[in-house]
Amino acid sequence: MSAAADLPVELVAQTDWQALVARLRATATPGQLRAAELLGDEPPACDVCDGARFVRRPAEGVELVGRVLPCRACTTPPERAAMAGIPPRFRGATLGAPLLASQAEALRPLAAWDGQRSLVLAGEAGTGKTHLACALLRRELERDRAGRFVYFPDYLEEVRTRYADDAREQAQAYTDRIASEPLLVLDDLGAERATDWTLEQVRSLIDRRYRRLLPTIVTTNYATPVALGERIGAAAADRLAEWGWLVLGGPSLRRRPAQQPSGSVRREPAQPPQQAP
Numbered sequence: 001m002s003a004a005a006d007l008p009v010e011l012v013a014q015t016d017w018q019a020l021v022a023r024l025r026a027t028a029t030p031g032q033l034r035a036a037e038l039l040g041d042e043p044p045a046c047d048v049c050d051g052a053r054f055v056r057r058p059a060e061g062v063e064l065v066g067r068v069l070p071c072r073a074c075t076t077p078p079e080r081a082a083m084a085g086i087p088p089r090f091r092g093a094t095l096g097a098p099l100l101a102s103q104a105e106a107l108r109p110l111a112a113w114d115g116q117r118s119l120v121l122a123g124e125a126g127t128g129k130t131h132l133a134c135a136l137l138r139r140e141l142e143r144d145r146a147g148r149f150v151y152f153p154d155y156l157e158e159v160r161t162r163y164a165d166d167a168r169e170q171a172q173a174y175t176d177r178i179a180s181e182p183l184l185v186l187d188d189l190g191a192e193r194a195t196d197w198t199l200e201q202v203r204s205l206i207d208r209r210y211r212r213l214l215p216t217i218v219t220t221n222y223a224t225p226v227a228l229g230e231r232i233g234a235a236a237a238d239r240l241a242e243w244g245w246l247v248l249g250g251p252s253l254r255r256r257p258a259q260q261p262s263g264s265v266r267r268e269p270a271q272p273p274q275q276a277p
Contacts, residue, residue, distance in 0.1 A: 046074040055071050119246065122224075189232060190220045190232055
């Protein structure tokens with residue numbers, strides 16, 4: 001367990017109505033409480049979060065600052081993955097058997113990852129980058145750490161939509177929240193259409209996390225900082241060049257034979273198939 005797991009937990013009220021009920025209970029007579037029980041006022045479903053499904057964990061040494069986390073007492077690992085934005089396909093992702101036999105050696109550093117150094121998972125489409133990034137995020141979530149998955153083209157679209165609606169303050173609040181996530185997965189960086197505006201958004205987000213030493217996991221189809229820099233700009237790529245890079249190879253998992261069981265290790269052919277004479 002992480003050190004954060006030893007910190008005190010403060011309940012987060014689910015609604016104003018819930019807070020009102022708590023005040024009424026505190027001032028009610030025994031007769032009123034018995035009447036409420038007969039009318040169906042059941043005890044809280046969870047002794048930890050009082051049914052809110054979230055708890056606030058104060059930052060170490062700072063009582064008034066903290067993170068809202070899913071309550072581990074009444075939520076399941078898939079639910080916690082969903083709350084972190086992990087897509088349904090990857091909510092069960094783990095760092096178990098490698099997706100491709102040729103990746104076994106390359107994936108050993110991921111199992112030993114300390115959760116602090118930023119990473120770039122690069123490679124062709126279909127080589128398991130998103131699966132592995134989500135597996136790392138899920139592992140940290142189960143260690144009681146806050147984190148979020150963001151598909152980068154969707155992030156840009158969300159920011160663009162908020163600005164288009166003249167909700168500049170909402171757009172700024174959204175970018176601030178994403179930039180300050182304790183752990184962030186940025187999926188498919190470089191897939192967005194390059195414009196001056198998108199390049200500025202990429203540079204700003206990467207730079208803010210870089211300066212604050214916030215761990216980030218990036219997935220991209222571009223195998224080197226130079227190649228990625230041609231898509232996202234030299235300034236952002238220069239920051240990413242200092243992160244740990246892992247290039248994944250092998251054939252696309254999306255084109256594996258239909259008869260192969262899901263989740264099994266795919267073994268690449270030793271040589272290309274011979275053409276018929």
